[in-house]
Amino acid sequence: MSKKNTYCVIMAGGIGSRFWPMSRSSFPKQFHDFLGTGRTLIQMTYERFLPICDKSNILVVTSAAYLDLVKEQLPDIPEKNILLEPSRKNTAPCLAYAMFKIVARNPNASMIVAPADHLVLKPDDFVKTIKIALKKADSGDYLVTLGIKPSRPDTGYGYIQFSEEFEGKDTQVRKVRTFTEKPELNIAEEFIQSGDFYWNSGIFIWTAEAVSHALEKHASELFSQFKEKAEAFDTSKETEAIQEIYNTCPNISIDYAIMEKAKNTYVVLSDFGWSDLGTWGSLYTHLPVNTSRNVEIGKRIYMEDSKGCLVKAHKNKLVAIQGLKDYIVVDTEDVLLICKMKDEQKIKQLVNRIKLNKGDKFL
Amino acid sequence: MSKKNTYCVIMAGGIGSRFWPMSRSSFPKQFHDFLGTGRTLIQMTYERFLPICDKSNILVVTSAAYLDLVKEQLPDIPEKNILLEPSRKNTAPCLAYAMFKIVARNPNASMIVAPADHLVLKPDDFVKTIKIALKKADSGDYLVTLGIKPSRPDTGYGYIQFSEEFEGKDTQVRKVRTFTEKPELNIAEEFIQSGDFYWNSGIFIWTAEAVSHALEKHASELFSQFKEKAEAFDTSKETEAIQEIYNTCPNISIDYAIMEKAKNTYVVLSDFGWSDLGTWGSLYTHLPVNTSRNVEIGKRIYMEDSKGCLVKAHKNKLVAIQGLKDYIVVDTEDVLLICKMKDEQKIKQLVNRIKLNKGDKFL
Numbered sequence: 001m002s003k004k005n006t007y008c009v010i011m012a013g014g015i016g017s018r019f020w021p022m023s024r025s026s027f028p029k030q031f032h033d034f035l036g037t038g039r040t041l042i043q044m045t046y047e048r049f050l051p052i053c054d055k056s057n058i059l060v061v062t063s064a065a066y067l068d069l070v071k072e073q074l075p076d077i078p079e080k081n082i083l084l085e086p087s088r089k090n091t092a093p094c095l096a097y098a099m100f101k102i103v104a105r106n107p108n109a110s111m112i113v114a115p116a117d118h119l120v121l122k123p124d125d126f127v128k129t130i131k132i133a134l135k136k137a138d139s140g141d142y143l144v145t146l147g148i149k150p151s152r153p154d155t156g157y158g159y160i161q162f163s164e165e166f167e168g169k170d171t172q173v174r175k176v177r178t179f180t181e182k183p184e185l186n187i188a189e190e191f192i193q194s195g196d197f198y199w200n201s202g203i204f205i206w207t208a209e210a211v212s213h214a215l216e217k218h219a220s221e222l223f224s225q226f227k228e229k230a231e232a233f234d235t236s237k238e239t240e241a242i243q244e245i246y247n248t249c250p251n252i253s254i255d256y257a258i259m260e261k262a263k264n265t266y267v268v269l270s271d272f273g274w275s276d277l278g279t280w281g282s283l284y285t286h287l288p289v290n291t292s293r294n295v296e297i298g299k300r301i302y303m304e305d306s307k308g309c310l311v312k313a314h315k316n317k318l319v320a321i322q323g324l325k326d327y328i329v330v331d332t333e334d335v336l337l338i339c340k341m342k343d344e345q346k347i348k349q350l351v352n353r354i355k356l357n358k359g360d361k362f363l
Numbered sequence: 364m365s366k367k368n369t370y371c372v373i374m375a376g377g378i379g380s381r382f383w384p385m386s387r388s389s390f391p392k393q394f395h396d397f398l399g400t401g402r403t404l405i406q407m408t409y410e411r412f413l414p415i416c417d418k419s420n421i422l423v424v425t426s427a428a429y430l431d432l433v434k435e436q437l438p439d440i441p442e443k444n445i446l447l448e449p450s451r452k453n454t455a456p457c458l459a460y461a462m463f464k465i466v467a468r469n470p471n472a473s474m475i476v477a478p479a480d481h482l483v484l485k486p487d488d489f490v491k492t493i494k495i496a497l498k499k500a501d502s503g504d505y506l507v508t509l510g511i512k513p514s515r516p517d518t519g520y521g522y523i524q525f526s527e528e529f530e531g532k533d534t535q536v537r538k539v540r541t542f543t544e545k546p547e548l549n550i551a552e553e554f555i556q557s558g559d560f561y562w563n564s565g566i567f568i569w570t571a572e573a574v575s576h577a578l579e580k581h582a583s584e585l586f587s588q589f590k591e592k593a594e595a596f597d598t599s600k601e602t603e604a605i606q607e608i609y610n611t612c613p614n615i616s617i618d619y620a621i622m623e624k625a626k627n628t629y630v631v632l633s634d635f636g637w638s639d640l641g642t643w644g645s646l647y648t649h650l651p652v653n654t655s656r657n658v659e660i661g662k663r664i665y666m667e668d669s670k671g672c673l674v675k676a677h678k679n680k681l682v683a684i685q686g687l688k689d690y691i692v693v694d695t696e697d698v699l700l701i702c703k704m705k706d707e708q709k710i711k712q713l714v715n716r717i718k719l720n721k722g723d724k725f726l
Binding site: 304316317331334336339340346347350351353357 | 684701
């Protein structure tokens, strides 16, 4: 495995609608400083990759609407490494695009692809895990994914069933037996109890060659649309080519397009403090609580008689809270959200009601 | 009673600390648009007086710190009608100042004096009541106050015990028997049960002559300090004179200085939707609630599964609340307060804790 041949692809085209009101289509989740550390999620994602590959080998796939945000937040990324998708077509076209772009530069490339908006609390363990995954990916025609040790029967995740046996020295590397997207609660509970299911992180590691084979075999229509225009990538004709491809290519996830069909899939059993930050509640479970079990994101938050709350202040705003238990409080410049932690799925209803009344301005 | 001889004095020097975080010493309660109507409390107070006296006869007493706010919010008030107190000395010096100023212009003046930060939900009834009070005040050497029909045994108010008999045609005008400041709860409960106690509104009606007599008789020290410099009022020497008086004059309320001592006090029994807006809870009880018993002050407030809350949004901010019962939520530009309605006295503790940590910036 050579650092020169290693490429990191950050997928940054999502809108994170479950993280309203901080995340909006005009300013999505990955561009926010959720933890109040001064670094946004995409900046933290970028920094996690610095020990893994050369700066010049880090690419971002996003939409034109977010180009300025990416340039502003990641000034070290050269513009030629920012890939603009003409429309949202889910992860398979996104990763095919990245692969063809990288192959045009280096046919021997290995790729790590990861969403921009995930949280990793133990970045050192993340790097160790990626290196194990890269070693496996570089050793043959394999599609490698990172599996996360599940802490609860979450029905919002995909589950990976893995083989009990391991092949090499790295006992964490296991052959994938099945993928199951978003199971019912009773199924998820069985998965957790059985002990041989991990969450699918959506972080993949493979050689360009392996993913190219997999696309050709399992998503031949998509593959041939890209293959026809392979010459255009990393040239002045790329923008036109990608526009044409996206006009007609299918909207399909990489899991559905290849992972669930392929037989050469492996999972690296991982535990690096991961969260996809799908909801405010998941953020709460991943951040350290104080003695009152509150998570306070902000420098001027004062709480009395309050427990089990996640409170996110806007910039330097002073927040004074008395007598609140198990709530989410998120204050942004133009929206304030107060919601029971256990009812956070109702945020969607509230947002829909607002949408009916006010149009999209706040959404 | 002649409109030409009628003067209205708006007392606008207070800081309304119990209405934190909206009310601050740098921007007190009276200058806020509490109801989201586009009019601040002082503007509504001013407008209530327009049917009662000529515009040129409306005066405001405030401190130099609020001069710009008064000019901005009441552009029709000529600067010569804005009286600036050099320091806070409670209501007796404030009203002595207003009386001497007015007498310098018109020795036959009648005065209505009222705090700038009270709420009146039925301004037409207010005007009718004031006219009855003026009639009484103009008919002799009387000190007239407005009594408010009490709705609960509030221990934060002063109580006026009135005579059961009435003298003239106006059955609401009663001789005052006693004044009681802030009674204990059991006493307040007895007052309410007895039926012959009303709340003291702090709104007074008297001729300049009557209040001059009363001050001379019951607050002779204060009176003589002003009397010595009577020639200076409404001249270029006024600022210097008032500075000297305030340097040494006592800090004393008009109730304690004259009302509780005088024998010629009358109360007009009133019911015009009054509140002194002492606390957020009192604002809640005076505003119309919706079907969920919520008071929503703001145009973009969305509440689900929520009851009994008072929610005040900042300007056009969107506020989305789910599952909140019996809370106060007040959002300002730089402070957000969330507090249980029944625990609003704890706001003070919270403010004290903040003061210890951050200094006075937000207070």
